[in-house]
Amino acid sequence: MDTPIDRNSELSMKKVVYNQFGERDVLEVASSDIPSPQEGEVLIRVHGAGLNPIDWKTRNGFGFVAQQIENALPWTPGYDVAGEVVAIGDGVTTLVPGDRVMGLVGFPLNGGGYAEYALTAADELAVVPEELDLVTAGALPLAALTAWQALFEVAELEAGQKILVHAGAGGVGHLAVQFALARGAHVIATASAGNRDFLAELGVHEVIDYNTTDFAEECFGLDVVLDLVGGDTGKRSLRTLGDSGMLVTIPTVTADEVVSAAETQGLRAHGMTVRPDVFHLEEIAELIEDGDVKVHIEKAFTLDQVAQAHELLEGGHVRGKLVLDCS
Template sequence: MANPNEQSTDTTMRHISYDRFGDRDVLKVTHSDIPQPEAGQVLIRVHGAGLNPIDWKTRKGLGFAARQIENSLPWTPGYDVAGEVVAVAEDVTTLTPGDRVMGMIGFPAGGGGYAEYAVAGADELAIVPEELDLMVAGALPLAALTAWQALFEVAKLESGQKILIHAGAGGVGHFAVQFALERGAHVVATASASNRDFLAELGVHEVIDYRTTDVAEECYGLDVVLDLVGGEAGKRSLHTLGEQGVLVTIPTVTADEIISAAEEMGLRAHGMTVRPDVFHLDEIAELIEDGDVRVHIDQSFPLEKVADAHELLEGGHVRGKLVLDCR
């Protein structure tokens, strides 16, 4: 049997796969042939693959992505990648070998990011700014797009508005606070006391310790709430909204009950599912290039330590992002 820690040969690669839903022990290092790009695709030598909560939920068989893949296991997880283009299909004219790219790939049924090489649609990829390390860039797409779409497409956040962002120090949260600040909003975020300084460095105006303080007693008349926690925290936050305010809740499991509670109170609440959008990614890349937004990596892990990464991810207290180092 191949040693999972061995480097791949020229024609094979290492990747993570699972052949059934379950706990972290279903994640295996596998050797397979390097895939070849088909029409419209490019092959990427992956440097960094971001980890997201949807990864462990899908691995456990939970949520809509799991329904999409349940009949096509074994499957390689991972929707976030950044790396270098090594080959392109004949019909691809927008990218060439050597380009530094990032993207949210294969969503929701394709995946494939937890790997040394991945194929992606050329239209899923944005160019990575020179200032941004490729491994760090791998942690960006899904979380940053979630924050961007929630704030600007669903909530329609504008300059001068007041917003509460739950879990402001997390993966989506630390992007959301930076985007909202850049747009000129007054930003309040919930976090644990240990993340107060981190959020203050990002420029957050007020940090509320969710362990000791009830947001409904601290905040009122808000224009927007971005709920990245769900459940009771989401429902409680409805009390902070002004009459014209809107709450956007990201966890799909509790979205319906929060929306129903809002309707009963005569308020607006929406759920949302992120989608790939290379134009938004380009805008985000520009903010990084200008120094207005940064990507915070809490920890990186080699492929063979993917179970440790999932354990940390499931714990729910990551500051910024986790990433697999696939180099």
């Protein structure tokens, strides 16, 4: 039996949709019925919905997701949500209305995060620590899980190892450096000069200004490189690895060429694709509770400002994360 929704008798909700691929002007805010949770599902009143590079790339018709959904438009983007549980479906025993939750939802083909309400499987949700407001929490799941899985599943980063994180001040990067520091690694990051102090405050040991310094001349014998840039940067990073070091490259469009370059040099490199994992999210939440990790929000936008949010997102060079405030 569904738990009844009592949100001032709301009958409809706002959500972002696009009916065709294209530039930012294809993004629309539409009204639709509030969905009801089915068995094993939870309905969330969304407070924060994170923005990620995959959102604008898919909107433009690029990549795997776009190929899969092109005959299923209109589509609502967004995979990161945080908010309050307002209704539960049959069989849900772990959550109750009023719980503060976050998750990587609808990934990769359903989306649905850019909305006032979102449906998701109950087992994809983690409880949001009291130390984190729900709008900020909405920016966390995809970037945090990407960083976590790259560092600890693929690269198997350990205490005492040396790691280089490219684009260390970005969405994935600023979380990755904090996770690596919490694990006891020696952390080097590339960033622009304007982000040096930001990264130093997070505890990064060495910051390399990529505009003035060649990281490949500065770094050698590294255990891990987390490549969040791809392409030539990823390939040049191979020179910095120690004999048993590993490079993990995230941008999928250049992953094959980076991995191939590593193979020809007898070095180890891997691409990766993030996946939902509530246990990893819970571990990340513990680090936030303990004060070891902070989520930096550069700017929050309303649903009606989604085109402006995508403009900033597409420009790159965002410090930390962008988020839609749907509360």
